[in-house]
Amino acid sequence: MxxxxxxxxxxxxFFSRFLLLTLFLALPVAAFAKAEKRDAKPADKKKEEPLPLKPxxxxxxxxxxxxxxxxxxxxxxxxxxxxxxxxxxxxxxxxxxxxxxxxxxxxxxxxxxxxxxxxxxxxxxxxxxxxxxxxxxxxxxxxxxxxxxxxxxxxxxxxxxxxxxxxxxxxxxxxxxxxxxxxxxxxxxxxxxxxxxxxxxxxxxxxxxxxxxxxxxxxxxxxxxxxxxxxxxxxxxxxxxxxxxxxxxxxxxxxxxxxxxxxxxxxxxxxxxxxxxxxxxxxxxxxxxxxxxxxxxxxxxxxxxxxxxxxxxxxxxxxxxxxxxxxxxxxxxxxxxxxxxxxxxxxxxxxxxxxxxxxxxxGPELNLRLRVEDGPVQVRIIQAPVQSPDGKRMAFSALTHLYVMDLSSGTPKRLTNDQNREFQPAWSPDGQWLAYVTWAVDGGQIWKTRADGSGSPQQLTHVAAYYRDPAWSPDGQRIVALRSPRIAHVEEFDEFGHLGTMDLIWVPADGGDANFIMPAHGGQHPHFGPEKDRIYLYSDAGLTSLRYDGTERRVIVKVVGKSWFPQPPEKGEGNPADDVRLSPDGNWALAQVSTQLYLLAVPHMGGEAPTVDINKSVLPLSKLTDVGTDYIAWSNDSKTITWAVGSTFLRLPIDKVVFEKPKSPDDKDKEKDAASKPEPKPEPPKARQAKKDSSAGATSSDSNASAEEQKKNKPKPEEVAVKLEFPRHHPSGTVVLR
Known part of the structure; x- marks a missing residue:
């Protein structure tokens, strides 16, 4: 999981596997005329120095x-x-x-x-x-x-x-x-x-x-x-x-x-x-x-x-x-x-x-002496953190178990005493229950348990399978999730992708037989918007909504951006976003593109769904992260955006978001014309430097001021660090090789 x-x-x-770097950094030979060397000022000489690596x-x-x-x-x-x-x-x-x-x-x-x-x-x-x-x-x-x-x-x-x-x-x-x-x-x-x-x-x-x-x-x-x-x-x-x-x-x-x-x-x-x-x-x-x-x-x-x-x-x-x-x-x-x-x-x-x-x-030897930790194991990543409907608590999975913590006190508490591997908690609309999925080689199930830890967990599904992405309906009567056969997940070569074979299902909140809705067609993260009877899920085809019987499917919005994995964009229009989540009130969407988080407005105009390019959007758009995000979610009232990086949970009120200036259709046409021009031929380094120098004096102060202004105006989210420690296992026995 x-x-x-x-x-x-x-x-x-996937990206890290492509970074196969074994580079020798080079020292340049003499490339400048003697006259230039004589006339060069100290600052110019500094510019012409090679890379600092010395033998x-x-x-x-x-x-x-x-x-x-x-x-x-x-x-x-x-x-x-x-x-x-x-x-x-x-x-x-x-x-x-x-x-x-x-x-x-x-x-x-x-x-x-x-x-x-x-x-x-x-x-x-x-x-x-x-x-x-x-x-x-x-x-x-x-x-x-x-x-x-x-x-x-x-x-x-x-x-x-x-x-x-x-x-x-x-x-x-x-x-x-x-x-x-x-x-x-x-x-x-x-x-x-x-x-x-x-x-x-x-x-x-x-x-x-x-x-x-x-x-x-x-x-x-x-x-x-x-x-x-x-x-x-x-x-x-x-x-x-x-x-x-x-x-x-x-x-x-x-x-x-x-x-x-x-x-x-x-x-x-x-x-x-x-x-x-x-x-x-x-x-x-x-x-x-x-x-x-x-x-x-x-x-x-x-x-x-x-x-x-x-x-x-x-x-x-x-x-x-x-x-x-x-x-x-x-x-x-x-x-x-x-x-x-x-x-x-x-x-x-x-x-x-x-x-x-x-x-x-x-060059210098790059071997570093690193101490092998022998103290308690610290949790470095929390999985699928979600805020409670009242905004006071957070549930998440860490090291295969569920935890709940008060966001004010920051002390996580184990939710169950089961030995099952527990993942992806989802709050009921009234905040009294948490639904979640389990997984083992023998198969997983959908469960629910009291959010205060009282009582025993209740198994809701009857058939062992691979379940994921549970979500409560707004009325609290159903739980929607994705499902695929147990054996298919066990025999998969790896866990990259494989969403295309999953089905969208729902089960009664009190347990019972799973009801088939439709093949998910690569969709993920089912959730709900303003309607009580429509399910939203996201795939490469866009953010789609449908009824419980799989009918009246509608594409709401498509989001694309410059993401280059697992492959570059088709025809220059950008690859589909990794994930898109509609706000509960239906007016906004969170989009994850190349691990970065964006907030964008969702227009309701009928007809063909709009395609939003996060690099040149004509709609209100704001990039919320710089270092990326692992998980994204909305609060139940659509007023707060939440996400997580590593073991840190972040949240930001939507009314504090500063939006980028929308680009007009004329601006888009200009960018399209510029993109269609042939790639310029490479210039010698001196020519490039001359261009940089000629424009640096006129633009450096303006660009610096603009960057500082943007940094100043960018809202800072609330950060909640999750601290969990566990005893480290120390092997014992006889050393065979030393």
Whole structure:
């Protein structure tokens, strides 16, 4: 019950799984002219300083193998360049001791020789953020080509004329799709080749990644891997996910040239233009296939090799880069930590031995000494807290049991002595009873008990099932709830979602058979508004009301906002809110969007239900939270808003809420026009800074004053901290391992 009882909590867990951060912070190389350095004032120098991370440690070792080595062969066939632990190395193609050509704390990777062998292109965050760089083959004279601050790059390669570097550029979250860009070695902001969205209003499921480009030697074609979808194409995937696309660099026409069941990725065209090699999955392993572009004949070149990265976020492409030799007779590729040379004609391979001395500067050690608590266990979160009808008490669930506390004294008291796991208390309209649900592997029930703790709990339902979200009818005669089969809930893989299979039911307040109303269709949190005979519940379709027999269904209001989990919004209109609750008087609604709480007016106008975008509402709207909320509710008289964060219960009278200035239809049209404009090209950091500096003096004082005024006028809710402690369990017995 724990995670399914809290939609925002589930979203936080989902979100935290995506924060897989292992970032090397970079120190920039010299990027400013000597004249600028001489003329710069102390304040200007401070602006140009890099990130404050300084090397305090060093790791050194010698190795003859490495993980995820991206490499390339020089045009004369004599030299290999490859990356290892964030540094670049070169060595003879026959093998031997590798020479490190990069230094500092920057993470340098995916090197690629220019067609004339005079330069290498690579990806590096040495300038404080990841960008495309070029340098001489010995690492000297580095130059930053792209000028981005919050994007990622992968798979840099060259156009045959050596004038441009083509790289996959992944825009900042929430878009997060790779697109191909090309950057001239003389400068400029770059030119976009592919677009992730085929149309401006395309659904996220129709967005397309473009990554791992390889240009034909005649300059006519560009081959790359194209992959559609968003997060749904990262986890729990079904193949194929990507195929090789060929783009005509003259006409822009594109054709998909593979139909590999295990996907196709990391294409490489031979220097003589006659062969295509690409990676694919077969059964559980990855291999390289080779195609004769003249005859169309295709076969395995090498199987298996390095495992591909299809089920992850492929931030450094689906495979490490590999390369043909200049005569197109061999392919040099890495797997198993070693470098191998594979003959194209017969598939024979031999290892290219190498040794590399790794020397990496590291920042401060981040290991913290944390004391393991051995005192009482303190409750850090309360579940489903609800205020009593008279506003004097609060009921909640904590550590699987129900508690009631006076809001004035703040001392929680256990409500029952049962050993059942108790959740989601709901007050009767007269404040005399609390209904709640229980859960166990054998099934749960709906119960009620006296709110003062007297007497014994009474079981209201007769059939064991999974129940949730109980709510009393305004007349106190019925209890409405959601129900699904016991075994279905027991066998669920996890507790994320699964609302689509639940039914909406009601039971008599004195107990009896459950009465089926209708399938909930993903609806949750049934509650009541101004009518005694209509039930309200919320789903992605909007806030809906219906009668006890499931008829006369009406959508009251839809609320959307910029929430990016579990997927980005469809067609730019925003995702549905996590939860919406109508006030008992029917005039207001609470909406939870990306864990934040909003209050909005609900118009009653008949016809199609209005859609309220919390980012540009034309109705009275107020954002009530900054740090988010776990649970939301109304007082019975609609005069007080309540919510909870962790173990703190908060409430705010509605007459103290300050509303944002509504936006006129003209303002909405202007925002729509602005949103439809193409995304501006990235500007060099100096240009961005110049714009900021030119406008800072005119606007900083006004914006600061406005922010301070908003902060001053924002109402402060009453906070009630819930303090509960329990004895900590201390294991006893014999230590087996120490």
């Amino acid at each position: 724990s995670s399914s009882d809290c939609v925002p909590c589930r979203y936080r867990v 305090t440690r060093k790791v050194e070792f010698t190795t003859d193998e490495g993980t995820w080595l991206s490499l390339d062969v020089s045009p004369d066939g004599k030299t290999l360049v490859f990356d290892l632990v964030g540094d670049l190395y070169t060595m003879p193609i026959s093998g031997g001791e590798a020479r490190k050509i990069s230094n500092g704390m920057g993470f340098n990777n995916q090197p690629h020789f220019s067609p004339d062998g005079q330069l290498i292109a690579f990806v590096s965050d040495r300038g404080s953020s990841e960008n495309v760089w070029i340098s001489k083959p010995d690492g000297s004279d580095p130059k930053q080509l792209s000028q981005d601050e919050q994007v990622e790059f992968a798979s840099p390669t060259w156009t045959p004329d050596g004038q441009y570097v083509i790289a996959a550029r992944e825009s900042q979250f929430p878009i997060q799709t790779f697109e191909l860009w090309m950057y001239h070695i003389k400068g400029g902001a770059g030119v976009q080749i592919t677009k992730s969205k085929p149309k401006p209003d395309a659904s996220p499921r129709d967005w397309t990644h473009a990554i791992g480009a390889s240009a034909s030697a005649d300059g006519r074609y560009l081959y790359y891997a194209s992959r559609g979808g968003f997060f749904d194409k990262v986890y729990n995937v079904s193949f194929p996910l990507s195929q090789i696309t060929r783009r005509n660099r003259i006409t822009g026409e594109e054709d998909v040239v593979t139909d590999a069941p295990g996907s196709a990725f990391r294409p490489v065209i031979s220097p003589d233009g006659t062969k295509l090699v690409y990676g694919t999955r077969y059964e559980t392993e990855t291999g390289l296939r080779i195609r004769d572009l003249q005859s169309g004949e295709e076969r395995w070149l090498k199987y298996p090799i390095q495992r591909d990265d299809q089920e992850s976020l492929f931030t450094r492409d689906f495979l490490p880069s590999y390369s043909f030799t200049p005569d197109s007779k061999d392919v040099v590729v890495t797997w198993g930590g070693k470098i191998h040379r594979v003959n194209v004609a017969n598939g024979e391979e031999h290892e290219i031995p190498f040794t590399a001395k790794v020397e990496r500067d590291l």
